[in-house]
Every structure is written in structure tokens, then in C-alpha cells.
Amino acid sequence: MFHRVATVLLRIIPVLIVVSVSTAVLIELVPGDPAVAVVGAEGTPEQYAAVRENLGLDRPWFARYLDWLNGLLHGDLGKTLVPPIQDVSTLIATRLPVTLEIAVLSVLLALAISIPVGTWSAYRYGRAFDRVASGLSFALISVPSFLLALILIYFAVFRPEAVKGLILAACVIATVVLAAATVGRRGAQLTAQGRRGVRLFALGVFAVGFVLAAFLPDFPRQGFARIGEDGLAENLRTIFLPVLVLGLAESAQLTRLLRSDMATTLNDDFVLASRAQGMPVRHILVKEALRPSTFSLVTVAGISFGRLLGGTVIVETIFRLPGMGTLIVESVAKKEFMVLQAAVLVVAALYVLVNALVDISYLYLDPRTRHVRV
Amino acid sequence: MSVSERIEEPTRDDERSSAVGTHPPVHPERRSPPIKVWFRHLGLWLSVGWLAVEIIAAIFADFLPLAEGRNPSLTLDAPILQPPQILSGHPLGTDRQGLDILSGVIYGARTSLVVGFGAVFLGVVVGGVLGLTAGYYRGKVDAGLNFLNDALLAFPPLIFLLALSSVVRPNLENVTLVLGVLAIPAFFRLTRANTMAYSQRNFVLAARALGARSSRILARELTPNVLASTLAYAFVVVAVLIVAESSLSFLGLSIQRPEPTWGNMIASGQNDLEKHPHLVFVPGVVLFLTVLSLNRIGDWAQRRWDPRSRKL
Numbered sequence: 115m116f117h118r119v120a121t122v123l124l125r126i127i128p129v130l131i132v133v134s135v136s137t138a139v140l141i142e143l144v145p146g147d148p149a150v151a152v153v154g155a156e157g158t159p160e161q162y163a164a165v166r167e168n169l170g171l172d173r174p175w176f177a178r179y180l181d182w183l184n185g186l187l188h189g190d191l192g193k194t195l196v197p198p199i200q201d202v203s204t205l206i207a208t209r210l211p212v213t214l215e216i217a218v219l220s221v222l223l224a225l226a227i228s229i230p231v232g233t234w235s236a237y238r239y240g241r242a243f244d245r246v247a248s249g250l251s252f253a254l255i256s257v258p259s260f261l262l263a264l265i266l267i268y269f270a271v272f273r274p275e276a277v278k279g280l281i282l283a284a285c286v287i288a289t290v291v292l293a294a295a296t297v298g299r300r301g302a303q304l305t306a307q308g309r310r311g312v313r314l315f316a317l318g319v320f321a322v323g324f325v326l327a328a329f330l331p332d333f334p335r336q337g338f339a340r341i342g343e344d345g346l347a348e349n350l351r352t353i354f355l356p357v358l359v360l361g362l363a364e365s366a367q368l369t370r371l372l373r374s375d376m377a378t379t380l381n382d383d384f385v386l387a388s389r390a391q392g393m394p395v396r397h398i399l400v401k402e403a404l405r406p407s408t409f410s411l412v413t414v415a416g417i418s419f420g421r422l423l424g425g426t427v428i429v430e431t432i433f434r435l436p437g438m439g440t441l442i443v444e445s446v447a448k449k450e451f452m453v454l455q456a457a458v459l460v461v462a463a464l465y466v467l468v469n470a471l472v473d474i475s476y477l478y479l480d481p482r483t484r485h486v487r488v
Numbered sequence: 489m490s491v492s493e494r495i496e497e498p499t500r501d502d503e504r505s506s507a508v509g510t511h512p513p514v515h516p517e518r519r520s521p522p523i524k525v526w527f528r529h530l531g532l533w534l535s536v537g538w539l540a541v542e543i544i545a546a547i548f549a550d551f552l553p554l555a556e557g558r559n560p561s562l563t564l565d566a567p568i569l570q571p572p573q574i575l576s577g578h579p580l581g582t583d584r585q586g587l588d589i590l591s592g593v594i595y596g597a598r599t600s601l602v603v604g605f606g607a608v609f610l611g612v613v614v615g616g617v618l619g620l621t622a623g624y625y626r627g628k629v630d631a632g633l634n635f636l637n638d639a640l641l642a643f644p645p646l647i648f649l650l651a652l653s654s655v656v657r658p659n660l661e662n663v664t665l666v667l668g669v670l671a672i673p674a675f676f677r678l679t680r681a682n683t684m685a686y687s688q689r690n691f692v693l694a695a696r697a698l699g700a701r702s703s704r705i706l707a708r709e710l711t712p713n714v715l716a717s718t719l720a721y722a723f724v725v726v727a728v729l730i731v732a733e734s735s736l737s738f739l740g741l742s743i744q745r746p747e748p749t750w751g752n753m754i755a756s757g758q759n760d761l762e763k764h765p766h767l768v769f770v771p772g773v774v775l776f777l778t779v780l781s782l783n784r785i786g787d788w789a790q791r792r793w794d795p796r797s798r799k800l
Contacts, residue, residue, distance in 0.1 A: 141651075143651060252784075261776065268768070439646075
């Protein structure tokens with residue numbers, strides 16, 4: 115097992131070398147010259163040549179790449195080429211936490227939505243709940259993220275009263291549907307304890323919706339508040355909408371995946387055996403069927419987490435968030451060799467690391483994989 | 489219609505409902521009258537209809553009686569920021585420059601559809617030919633192509649697009665070309681995997697025993713078999729590429745204003761989102777319906793033609 119973990123982790127290094135070399139080649143192809151930005155429009159050719167020599171731009175790209183690699187191995191990421199001159203490591207230290215926070219919260223939100231919805235959809239395969247949930251996730255997949263962001267901004271920022279009405283209406287409908295399931299012919303299928311549980315749950319849904327609608331805060335159109343400066347509540351308020359956009363988009367995909375995998379698992383013999391033993395549905399779904407059904411879910415969630423860590427340029431642009439995505443875009447435009455190299459390296463390292471962790475998590479999810487020789 | 493009706497209920501087998509469900513197994517497929525079948529496929533028919541209307545409108549856009557939607561110097565006396573009024577001269581309203589939104593949406597459809605289908609065509613042809621070659625001959629050809637493919641996949645697409653957009657002019661041909669190149673790896677992998685599976689089959693062996701050359705086996709035996717599942721996948725890729733194109737134009741990296749695309753219409757309308765939401769939502773709804781239709785058709789096509797996804 116440790117051997118396998120080590121193999122997975124060792125595979126990261128060649129990938130990082132390939133990524134950083136190709137970044138160096140690519141930025142060489144982008145037209146433009148940071149020296150022009152440093153000298154300005156009024157600079158003489160001599161000044162320009164001096165700046166080029168000073169920044170090392172007169173040397174070939176692989177020499178600069180080797181210099182950068184040497185610095186990296188000594189723990190030095192260098193400084194930006196174009197003023198304002200600052201350490202690349204400080205620049206990344208201000209940008210990375212923003213991206214990291216949004217990525218973590220989005221994936222958590224996506225999992226929090228998709229695991230219950232996907233599980234229940236698979237259990238009620240082809241019935242009303244499944245059809246509504248599948249239809250919604252199918253529609254959600256078809257909404258481009260920038261459109262979803264603008265829709266959410268329009269309603270949450272400019273029409274908050276509509277959102278409050280919608281939340282209340284959704285809660286009332288959910289409460290009525292849940293309560294209706296406990297009376298009459300359908301209610302007779304449940305035990306008395308089950309009926310009480312569902313009714314309590316319906317009451318809880320109603321209470322949560324009511325509280326949400328009553329205390330819904332105003333969300334800002336754009337901007338970002340750091341936890342250290344403005345406190346946690348302010349921080350959460352500014353990142354709520356971006357996280358909602360990314361989380362909803364991911365959750366649609368994950369729900370579909372989990373639903374189809376879970377439906378396959380529920381056909382397995384061990385589920386039949388559990389049912390024959392009289393295990394309650396909740397136990398079968400959560401304790402027995404969920405774990406073997408989560409392979410694609412974990413894989414895809416890992417991939418999307420890795421992608422989100424690369425910064426989502428569109429959402430960062432719309433909400434004016436200072437994240438990694440916009441940093442990479444800016445440094446390509448300004449041909450900031452040092453910043454781009456460092457940023458791409460950090461993003462790629464995190465991406466590969468997350469995927470390696472996903473590979474390792476298979477060992478937990480399926481004990482059979484622990485003994486396969488690779 | 490509600491979104492749930494768009495989803496075709498997958499074929500359910502008796503085992504599933506008897507294994508978990510508390511309800512008796514039902515067989516909606518058996519002995520159902522044709523009218524019900526039509527109704528169950530209503531979402532599919534609506535999707536096909538929407539795409540057909542859009543394609544026809546995009547082809548004949550120059551002959552339709554539309555108000556000016558592309559050239560701001562011709563709309564000086566047009567009303568600006570008019571909200572949608574179905575019976576007026578501008579049924580879907582006008583933007584800040586007085587450009588007609590209906591006309592913009594139709595010309596935008598032309599861009600999106602040309603980019604989407606054109607790029608997928610490029611991806612299917614190039615990726616398909618390479619995938620067939622790699623999957624049939626294996627060996628060094630396969631290893632070389634696979635390495636190239638992995639390199640193309642591993643590269644962050646956004647940095648690739650940013651670098652390219654500063655080198656080439658973002659017009660229709662270049663955007664199609666770039667997105668087509670990005671679509672190649674997916675089709676390469678798909679055809680390669682399918683070709684590898686099919687070339688082990690007996691009908692290929694039979695063809696070879698009859699003395700068929702490799703070129704004939706590739707063209708007459710393998711291509712028809714591989715093509716179906718590749719094309720089944722193509723619709724979803726068209727949808728993905730249309731989203732990619734509109735995201736690029738939203739970021740200002742694709743075709744520029746005043747030539748309308750859905751993405752740049754939405755981008756130019758987002759500052760007026762509070763007072764004039766139709767600037768964003770009209771092209772947005774059209775984009776959404778198009779992507780939804782393509783996904784719906786792609787879903788059906790995969791279930792119909794790709795044996796691997798038939799299970800669910």
C-alpha cells in the first residue's frame with residue numbers, strides 16, 4: 115500500500131517538468147516584449163538594450179528556463195519583470211488563497227448537493243423525484259457558467275425580493291409534497307415512526323426556508339473581502355455567488371454520474387441480500403451502496419477540483435476576484451515570464467497532486483485495488 | 489413545458505425495480521400506443537425543431553426582413569434600449585447602439601453553428617483518420633500519435649487560446665480552426681479505442697483472409713463501424729464547442745463587436761443588466777436552448793448508436 119502511494123506521488127515530477135518547459139516555449143511564441151513596458155514609449159534604443167540585458171531577455175529561452183529552475187531549486191521564484199516590481203512568491207501568496215477557498219467550497223457544495231440527490235434519484239429510478247432531478251441537472255449542464263453567473267447576479271443582487279419569494283414558494287411546495295406523502299394510501303405504506311420522521315423533516319424544511327428568506331443578506335455584485343481584513347462573515351458574503359455558480363455547475367454533472375453508478379450498484383446481489391435480511395433503506399443506501407458507487411464521482415470531483423484550482427477565468431472576471439486565473443491571463447498578456455512560470459507550476463502541481471490523491475482514494479474505496487500489482 | 493419532460497426515461501429492466509423498488513415492475517415500452525411514444529419523445533422532437541429553425545434562420549439571415557443588427561452606423565435613428573415587444577419592428581428589443589437583437593441573435597447563430605459544427609467536422613476528420621491509423625496499425629505509429637495526443641491534452645487550453653489569440657486575428661475561420669484542433673484529442677481517443685476493439689473481430693479477419701489490403705479494411709470494414717459511435721458523440725462536442733466559443737467571445741477573445749455573436753452580445757449587455765436585462769437574457773436563452781437541444785439529441789444519439797452507453 116505504501117509502495118503504491120509512493121509510486122503515485124513519484125509520477126508527479128516528470129509531468130511538472132514537461133508542463134514548465136512547454137510554458138517556457140509557449141511564452142516565447144507570444145509576441146511583445148516586457149522591456150518595452152519597462153522603458154516606456156520615450157526610451158532610446160540604448161536604454162531598451164540595457165533593460166533587455168538587465169532582465170536577461172537577450173539570452174535564449176532555455177538559458178532563462180535553466181536560471182529559473184536553478185532559482186526554484188533554491189527556493190527563489192524571482193521578481194516580476196515589469197514594475198511594480200515585487201517578489202513572485204508574495205504575488206502568488208496573495209492570489210492562491212482566493213482560488214483555493216473558492217475551489218474547496220465549490221466542490222464541497224457540489225458534493226453536498228449531488229450525493230443526496232443522486233442517491234435518492236437512483237433509489238427512485240424513473241419516478242417523479244428522479245425525473246425532476248434529472249431534468250434539472252440536464253438543464254443545468256446546458257447553462258454556460260458565465261450565463262449562470264449573470265442570472266444569479268441579476269436575481270440575487272438586483273431582485274432580492276424575487277429570490278426570497280422563490281425560496282418561500284419552493285419550501286412551501288416541498289413541505290406540502292412531503293406532508294402529502296404521510297397521509298392516505300401512500301402514508302399507509304410507512305410505519306408510524308416513518309410518518310412522524312417525514313413530518314418532522316417537512317417541518318424542518320419549512321423552518322429553514324422561512325429563516326433563509328427572512329435573513330437573506332445582500333450580496334455584492336463583485337469584489338472580494340479577505341478573511342484577515344474584513345472577517346469571516348464579510349468574506350463568505352463576497353464569495354457566496356461565485357461559489358454557488360461553480361458549485362451548481364459541478365453538482366449537475368456529479369449528480370448524473372452518481373445516479374447512474376448507484377442504479378447499477380442497487381442491482382447487485384449484495385443489495386438484494388441486505389434487503390432480504392430486512393435492513394432499512396437508509397442503511398442500504400448510505401452504509402452499503404454508496405461507497406462502491408462513488409468511483410466516477412470521486413474521479414470527476416477530483417478532476418474538477420483540480421480544474422478549479424487553476425482559477426476559473428470567467429467567474430473571476432465577472433466577480434472581479436483576485437485569483438490565479440486572472441493572474442495567469444495578465445502574465446500571458448504582459449509576457450511576465452517569471453510570474454507565468456511560477457503560477458503555472460503551482461497550478462499544475464496542485465492539479466497533479468489532487469489527481470494523485472484521487473488515485474490513492476481508490477485504495478480506500480475498493481479494497482480489491484490494494485493488492486493489484488502495477 | 490417543464491424540463492423534466494425533456495428527459496427520455498431510459499429503458500428500465502425488470503431486475504432493477506424488483507431489486508430495490510417497493511412497487512411492482514411496470515413495462516411502459518410494451519404495447520404502448522404510438523401517440524404515447526411520440527409524447528415521450530416530445531423533448532427530442534422539440535430539440536430537433538428548435539435546431540432546424542435556427543439553422544434555417546442562420547442560412548437565410550440575409551433574406552429575412554430583419555432590422556439592422558450588425559452595423560451601428562445605420563441605426564442612428566433607431567430606438568435604443570427598447571425592451572422586447574413582439575409586434576414592433578424590433579420584436580426582441582434593441583441594444584445601447586440601437587442594433588436589433590433578433591437580427592443579432594440570428595447572425596450570432598450563424599457564427600455559433602459554423603464554429604460548432606465546423607470545428608467538430610475538423611476534429612472528426614483529423615482525429616478520426618489518426619485514430620483509425622493508430623488503432624489499426626498499433627506499434628510505433630500508435631505510440632508516437634499517443635504521445636502527441638497526450639501533450640495536446642495536458643496543455644492548459646486557456647493559455648493555448650490566449651497565446652494564439654495574440655498571434656492570429658480572431659475571425660470566423662481562425663476560431664473554428666483553433667477549437668477544431670482542441671477537439672481532435674477527444675475524437676482521436678474515441679476512434680482509436682473503437683478501432684482497436686473492432687480490428688480484433690472476426691469480420692476483419694475474414695476480410696483479410698479474402699485478401700483485402702489494409703486500406704480496404706480500414707475504409708470499408710472499420711470506418712462504417714467506428715463512425716456511428718464517433719458521430720453519436722459528436723453532438724455533445726458541438727454543444728461543448730458552442731459554449732467554448734461563446735465563453736471566448738464573452739471574454740473578448742473571439743469575434744469582435746459589432747459583428748454579433750451570442751457571447752459578445754451578452755458581454756456588451758452585462759453592464760446594463762440591472763435596468764435592461766433583455767440585453768443579456770435574450771441571447772442567453774437562445775444559447776441555452778441551443779446547447780440543451782444539442783445535449784438532448786446527443787444523449788439520444790449515444791443511446792441509439794453507441795453500444796457502450798446503452799446501459800444507462
